[in-house]
Amino acid sequence: MAATFYVDGSLSLGKAARLANVSKQDFLDFLADHNIPLNYDVDELEEDLSIVKEILQNEGGF
Structure with a gap:
């Protein structure tokens, strides 16, 4: 049931x-x-990439 709700976006x-x-x-x-x-x-990919960039900048690795 959980997979069905996940698939339909609920x-x-x-x-x-x-x-x-x-x-x-x-x-x-x-x-x-x-x-x-x-x-x-x-949109989710762009958000995740933004978070990764922020983390790397804060750690001085980017």
Whole structure:
């Protein structure tokens, strides 16, 4: 049920994992095992890249 809600966008990855009562990693593994693609769009990628850049700048590595 949690995977269905994740696929249709009703739940985020974290909330779906909580509903399934498993860790995020275990939920990701389940999705991979069942060939279910991640709900990850360009906006999320850009946000993640921005966070990584900020971390690297704060650590003096960028």
